[in-house]
Amino acid sequence: MASFLNALPGAVTQGLIWGIMAIGLFITYKLLDLSDLTVDGSFCTGGAVCVMMMAAGFNVWIALLAAVAAGMLAGLVTGFFHTKCGIPAILAGILTQLGLWSVNLAIMDMKANQPLNVNKYNVVLSIRYLEEVQYGLRPIWEHPALTVVLFTAVIIAILYWFFGTELGASIRATGANSKMARAQGINTNFNKVLGLAISNGLVALSGALLSQYQGFAEINMGRGAIVIGLASIIIGEVTFGKLFRNFGLRLLAVSLGAVIYYIVIQLVISLLEINTNYLKLISALIVAVFLAVPFWRKRYLPKKKKEGQHA
Amino acid sequence: MLDIQNVFKTFNAGTVNEKVALKGLNLHLNEGDFVTVIGGNGAGKSTMLNCVAGVYPVEEGTISIGGVDVTGMPEHKRAQFIGRVFQDPMMGTAATMQIEENLALAARRGKSRFLRSGITKEEREVYREELKILGLGLEDRMTAKVGLLSGGQRQALTLLMATLQKPQLLLLDEHTAALDPKTAAKVLEVTQKIVEQDHLTTLMITHNMRDAIAYGNRLVMMYDGHVVVDVSGEEKKNLTVEQLLNLFSRASGSDEVNDKLLLA
Incomplete structure (x- = not known):
């Protein structure tokens, strides 16, 4: 338990960082009703661009902005594949993600790992600050x-x-009912591309923050990001859905969902002392459970109100 | 106002399921015309409306609205001229958005959308007044999600949305077919009120022959991808359902289609 409590601030910080990624995913998954798998690649793009820019001597804020721009570009490419080439969104995202693997390596000077020395560069956050505080x-x-x-x-x-x-409202309308949106003169294809760009911009920002926090960018840092993002959205919804109806609060719930997710992961690691190589498996199972709960609830626990009506 | 010239539209071309939905369709609407459209299943009524709205591209022919050739114009651009209500009540509104948000989206049809506020205070007052016209009490539930409304309420709202920005052309695709008779009558009544009040040029598809005769100043019957009957003025006013059926069997050259048309 002591090891868990010690690790808690780190887990919360990680959760908050990934929460920004999850908010990005919320835009495509919830608002636009698109499953965008670009994120696994664009998360790393953000980290890679940020680290390389800082290593090249750019100010940290400029590096962050560049990371966001790079992420938006990735979203743009997926949007192009989807709307202009007629490729289903999920496949368009996979294609971009695959291509980004090479692009990310190229950004990182063909190395799988690029360090960012906290002592040498002026970062906005670092894992070292945790202890120093x-x-x-x-x-x-x-x-x-x-x-x-x-x-x-x-x-x-x-x-x-x-x-x-x-x-913004026209983007929401595009996701809610694209046929209606077009009938109201909304360019749904443009909105989808714009939404994908904004989403991946946030995902890249999250990756950039994580690379600063952990002190390096690494080619696999975004692997499974989509799962963590979905987990955060769903955990946030299951936990706070009844309370948080306002749009801003719904976004907050996503961020809190990511924090809960990381606390749960940390709990599993600390209490069960599991080899961290099993983390991905545990992540997948946790997400599966959270996805299944609403389904099971509907199926096996009929609503009480209806029972009353039958009686 | 609307000019459809020699339009052809084929679905699943080159396959066993090939279906020529429109075969050289010609139709001209004058400003202020309220035209009801009838015809059996597969006659091409909905296809015509969708081609006019830009949902489907056409293979041949031209479509122009108010003198503007819109044949190659994408659907969202054509929307500046057209207000639409669909058969499916779920289709015309965004269920997860509020009533007032839906109206605000419709109020910006044909206008560019930037970073101005999505809905303003003054707008809300306008919408409240407009909603009162429907007589459904929606003016007191403006921030309710549209998904909570009944089919009839949603259809009435869609109608209001289609006409909030006065369209040059109003397209109604069997917009009362999915409603119960009482609600359907109510929605038709509101339709009549709005069309008359704004002098809207209207194309209304219906499966109900009585409605087709009772509403509008002109009646068009479609069969096999083109217009076979076109009556207006006094002649239309005095029509009976029986005469209509006779007109149809003469035009289509067959008696058996009577049942098809009636049962459709």
């Missing part, structure tokens, strides 16, 4: 979790505003 070497407001909370808050605020605008 704990031992009083750093002020509390430089705690990595707090930094990511700030990022998340700004992102949620911007998205809340954007999806309330004419353009």
Whole structure:
């Protein structure tokens, strides 16, 4: 239990970072009703671009912006495959993801791993700050979790505003009923591409933050991102769905879903002392359970109201 | 207002399921015409509407609205001229969005959408007044999700959305067919009210011959991908269902289709 409590701040921080990725996925999966598998690749793209830019001497904020731009470009490519080439969204995402593997390696100078030395570069957050805050070497407001909370808050605020605008509302309409959207003069193809770009921009930002946090970018860092993202969305919905109806709160629920996910993973690792190589298997099982619960509930636990009516 | 000239449309071309839905269709609507369209299953009524709306591209012929050739124009661009209500009540509205959000989307039909607010305070007041016209009490539930409404309510809302921005052409694709008789009558009544009030040029497909005779100033009957009967003015007013059936069997050259048309 002590090891779990020690690891908790790290797990929360990781969860918050991945939560930004999950918010990106929320835009395609929930708002546009598209399953976008680009994210497994664009997450790493974000990390790779950020690390290489910083290594090349660019300011951390410029590196983050470049990472977002690179992610948006990846989303654009998937959108192009989907809307202009008629490839089903899920396959279009897989194609981009596959292609990105080579692109990401090329960005990282053909190396599978590129380090980012915290002592040499001015990063916005690092795993090292966790301990330094704990031992009083750093002020509390430089705690990595707090930094990511700030990022998340700004992102949620911007998205809340954007999806309330004419353009944002038309993107929501595209996902809710594309036939109706076209009848109301909405260019649904353009909106899908735009949504994919925004989504992957956020995914890349999340990857960039993670690479700074852990101090390196690595070719496999995005593997399974889609699963973590879906898990966060579903856990958030199952846990807070009844409470959080407002759009901003729904985004918050996604972020909190990611945090819960990482706490659960940490709990499993600490308490069962499982070899971390089994993490992917555990992740897949956790997601499967969370996906199955609403289905089972519907199937095996009939609603009480209806029973009352029959009686 | 609407000019359909020699339009051909084939589905599943080159396969065993090939179906020529429109065979040289010609139809011209004058400004302010309220045309009802009848015909059996597979006559090409819905295909005609979808071709006009831009859902399907046509193989041959031209379609123009208000003098503008729209034949090659994509669906979302054509929407600036056209208001549409579909047969399926679920089709015309976004279920997961609020009533007022749906109206705000419709109010921006044909306009560019940027980063202005998706719905303003003044708009809400306008929508409240417009919703009162429907007489369904929706003006008190403006922030309710459309998915909570009944089929009839959704269809009435879709009708309001189609006409919120006065369209040059209103297309109604059997928009009361999926409703119970009472609701259907109510929606038709609202349709009549809105069309008359805004002098909308309207194409209304219906399976109900009585409705086809009772509404509009002109009646068109389709058979096998083109128009076979076209009556208007006094002649249409005095039509009976029986006469209509006779007209149809003469035009299609067969008696047996009577049943087909009636039962369709």
